[in-house]
Amino acid sequence: MGLAYNTYLNSSKIYGCKNCKAHLANHDDIISRNFRGQHGKAYLFNMVVNVVEGEACERNMTTGRHLVRDIACRQCGENVGWKYDKAFEQSEKYKEGKFILEAEMLCNVL
Template identity: 55%
Template sequence: MGLIHKQFLSGNRIYGCSGCKTHLATKDGVMSTAFQGQHGRAYLFQTVVNVIEGPPQDRPMTTGLHTVRDIKCCECYQVIGWRYVKAYNEDQRYKEGRYILEKELLIVVS
């Protein structure tokens, strides 16, 4: 598998994995805080780092059918959210390539 080189982020507010504090995203990458995850509130991010993606799955959600990949922390392997691969409804296409991180599974690192 090889070595994993983690990225370290800088900025006002850095979100990290609640299990191991690995940097995941910054406040500047938040697109919306009005999402719902499996554990409650969730944030939509433009980009995240230090994650491993699982296989694609079709998943019915409140906004319709989406193809998603679960994402987990590259350090402790905790599932922290998912990445939208495909949205089948035209009005949901803005989510494609974006990431959901669940608030319950995040901590503010700095």
């Protein structure tokens, strides 16, 4: 797939897709490192780029009920994490509109 990804991040430290190296997020945009994904460690990001969002679905997590959608790398289609559309618990509202990237799916681009 020679499809070009059109967003390039400009930062001293960038996380990319482990599979194809497309830029996904700035290190500076990490909100929290204390998350668990399907593959282990996961990070909460303020924003990510070059991803495709899937259908929204409800998921019960250890921290309560959430409306989430999976996100995949736009270049290679690999699933890299998910986005929180809505949190039903008041204490989890800060996650709304934020993104989880699985550490296992990331590589350091720089």
